[in-house]
Structures are given as C-alpha cells and as structure tokens.
Amino acid sequence: MKRHIGLGVGVLCLLVALIPVLVGLVWLPYDPNLPGPQRFAPPSLHHLMGTDWFGRDTLARIMIGGRASFAVALFAVSLGGLVGTLLGGFAGYVGGIAEEAAMRLADALLAFPAVLAALLLGAVWGPGLAGVATALALFNVPFFARIARAGFVSLKTREFVAAARAAGAGTWRIVLRHILLNLASPLLVQITVGLGAALLAEASLSYLRLGVQPPLPAWGRMLREAQDSFVLSPWPAVFPGVVLALAVLGLNLIGDAIRDLLDPAFRRITRLRPW
C-alpha cells in the first residue's frame, strides 16, 4: 500500500516538472529572453515564479530551459543503456576472456563521473551540448553493463533456458524472450534512476557553462545567474532548483516503486493495485 502511494507521488512530482516543459513547446507566457520593466519581481499572478535580474519571466525560462535537460537525459540513458546492455549481455553470455575484457572496460568507465567525462569532452569538442550528451551516455554504460552481465550469467544456466533450447529455440529467441524479459525489472529501475542522475549532471554542467549555450536558457545556468543576484532577490535561485529536484525525486520514487512492484517476492505478500 505504502509503496503505491510512492508511485503516485513520484508520477505527480515528475509531471509537475515535465508538464511546463511540454507546454512550453507550444505556448509560453512571455518571451524568455525579453527584458521586462520589473526586475526581481516576487511571484505574483503576472509572473507566477517572479522575474530575474533583467525582468525576464522565470517560468518562461524554466519552460524552455527544461527542454535540453530532458532531451539530454533521454538521449544519454537510451544510448548508454543500449550500449551497456549489449556489452554486459555479450560478456555474460560468451564468458571467458571476452567477459573479462568487457567488464574491465566497464570498471574503467565507472572511474569517470559524468561531470569529469563531460569536462574532458568539453575541452576537446568545445563547451556545446554534444560533449555533455556523449559524456552522460558513456557514464550510463557501466551500470547497465553490470546488470545485464549479472543477469546473463545467472540466467543462462537456469532450467527454463535449457528447456527452451531443448525445444529448439534459437539464440536470439532465448536472449530476447527468456533472458532480457527477466531482466526487465532491474533495467527499468536503472533507467529511471539513470534519468534522474542525468538530469542532475546536466544541470551541474550547465551551471559550469557547459552544454546549452546562451541565449537559450538552461536550469543550471539560471541558477548561476541567480547566485550573483542573491543579495537583491533570492527568488530566481529558488524555482529552477525546485523544479529540477521535483523531477529527480519523481524519477527516484518511480524507480523504487517499480522495484517493489515487479519483485516477485514482494508480489506474494501484497496484492497489487493498479495505480
């Protein structure tokens, strides 16, 4: 019961952050880069989240700024998840020296936190979005590789896989239907957690002026500008952080809920309720 509340709260938190960004694709309350007459306006009916140093509407900037955050996170987790799962699955299925080599590579990747990898690529490619997206994708690879490898190693010797093979199922069918399907739960959890981590990393990097470049706003860079004007008004430093934290909190809660709901041991104890 309690866990399902967690799922509900998680979805709600994520939607609070995501809906403004989606709405921002078709409608904005103000031009996000247009200076307004009222600097540092506190939240009001005219400016729901107030205005910044130049009188620009904070809500409009958050609606635009989230695009890159979500897009980069989705790209990084999709690509990193795919490469990682293939790498780990291959290692676990084949075994031997190939497994050893693949997992050492995963270990080495694990030594590069997202921020470090992005700084490295930023120095080579310039401070654009390409370096940040690639770095975050690479960052995701070892986590998925470890899950996939562990799954393949433990599942490939199980009776139901042997039975499928005896029944004449080909390698691909076994991998897709019998092994990957059984890995769905840990992989889904890793996807949600990875998305949250990628959102945090993207914001950190845009705070460091990597990633999205001006004049486009980004959540991290908005916070950097707000830091400089904190003495004059704390409001611009509040909302981008709240929205970012809500998105990450939502994703983490959803991840926890998936873990609980898809774990067979848990299902036996509690009857599932579909929400």
Next chain:
Amino acid sequence: MSGAEAAAPTGTMLDHLLRRGGASALTLVLVAFLVFLAIHIVPGDPARVLVGTDAAPEEYEAARERLGLDIPWPTRFARWLGGLVSGNWGDSFRYSRPARDLVARGLTITVPLASLSLLISLLVAFPLGMAAASRPGRWVDLGTVGLAQVGTALPEFWLAILLVGLFAVRLGVLPAGGFPGWESPRAWLHLLLPAAALALPRAAYLARMVRASLADVLREDYVRTARAKGVTAWRVVGVHALRNALISVVTGAGLTFARLLAGAMVVENVFGLPGLGRLAVVAVEARDLPLVASLATAVAAVIVLVSLTVDLSYLLLDPRIRHR
C-alpha cells in the same frame, strides 16, 4: 566482481590481494587509454579547436606538432603512459607549467573537501539510519525514509547556492567563498559550507543504506536470540547488528566518495575554491588539453584506488573472506 573472481576456488588472503591489485592496475591502464582516446582518436580535431578555424596553415601545423598529432597513435599512447608513470604529464598551455604540479595543488583542496563531506554525511547517516531501523514503521523510520528520498534528489550546487545565500550573505556567520591557504587557521572554516552542501544528499543516501542493511541483519536468528536473552534493542542494533551491516555501508561509502569528488568539482565553483573543479573549468575554457587530460586521469585514478581500498577493507570487516 568479475567472473574469474566469482569462479575462483578457495583463495587465500594473498590471492585476494594480488587479484584485486592486478585488476586495479589493469583498470588504471584502461583509464589512461580512455583519456587518450577522448583527446586523440574521438572525432574532432583538437589542433583545430586550439588554434581556431581562421588560423594560418603554419600555425595549425605547429599546434598539431605541439599536441603530438604528427606521430602514429600507438607510439603516442606509449609515450603518454610512460610520461604518466615517470611523472612527466606535460605542460599546461594556459599556465605554461607542469600539469602535474597544478593537479597536485588542486587535489589538496578537492580531496580534503570530499573527505570532510564524507565524514559529515557518515556522522549524520549512522544515527538516523540506526534510529530508523530500530523503530520500523514508526515516525522516526518514516521520517528518515521520506527525508532521505527528498535529500538524494537535491542538486549539490543548488544547496550550495542556498547555503551561501543564507549563512554567508544574509546572516554573515561563515565565509562566502575563497580560500586563505592551508596555513591559515580559518582554512577548514572555508570548507565547511561547501562540505555541508555536498554532504546533505549523500547523508540521505547513506542513511537509507544503513537503515536497509540493518533491517536485513535484524531479521537474522542470532539477533532474535540476543533479544530473547534480554539484550536491549539499542545494544542489539549498535553492537550486534552494526558490525554485520558495515560491509554494505562501506561499499556505499566508497561509491559515495566518487560522487563526492565529482560533486566537489562543481561546488568549488560556487565558492571560488581553488581546487580541481575550478582548474578544470579554466582548462576547458582555454582548451588546455594536457591539463584536462592530467586532471581527468588523476581523478579517475583516485576513484579506482578508493574502490580498491574498499575491496581490501572487506578483509578486515569480514573474517569469512580472510579465512576462506
């Protein structure tokens, strides 16, 4: 754990040491190779980036030579690896000084900052996690779980901005930034706010971990026996269960340290601390490839060594591994 380790028959302590040490050494070489790959092989032309698109051909050629791009890559990698081992990491373009010295100086800020954060987060996490685990389902437990969820979702640099705003700008009780140098008696004071900002999300994560691993241990038979013999709940949690829960918490703390190092590199920029994070940002802006390469290798190496230390600490914490 790799396949070979899991499949290994009864290994002695020395075996364990050698195997883990060897794996770490291999990982370090791979780390150096990945950095090399990022700079030299990945699509993109570092020499072009360095001189700009409108540079004269001679200037471009000079930059290629300076970066060593005119030599075949296996030779270049061998030189780079040899340089790393012998301590010649190349000169920073921006500062015209050995990159090694700059990185070493940055480490003297970043590593103490990350360590202080780890200490703070452990000091917060243990009492919270223990209290939560010994009163499952009660308000301490639910409160800790809720706080931990919110805490892990908070971006460190945002917390840092809010903490500076509150304690340094509004209340004026702590320094807002800068670093007076380690000679100053106020040096640690300058690390306090950044460490607190870094520690909070990690404390939340670790508190969850302490709670979860204690909860697992508290279900064991020997804990029930101890309780039945009249041992108090606090003693059971603090003495009997804690030791056994420590292994997973140490693993968590090791992973946390890697996150803290990366987080410190960002948060240093909020406070203007002259650590690796600031150095990295300057290096990226100046396209200072030797400096960025040295810095990335050094940080990744520290992370590999921390994870090795964590692995070896199992030998002390779990006698079963020692005597196997």
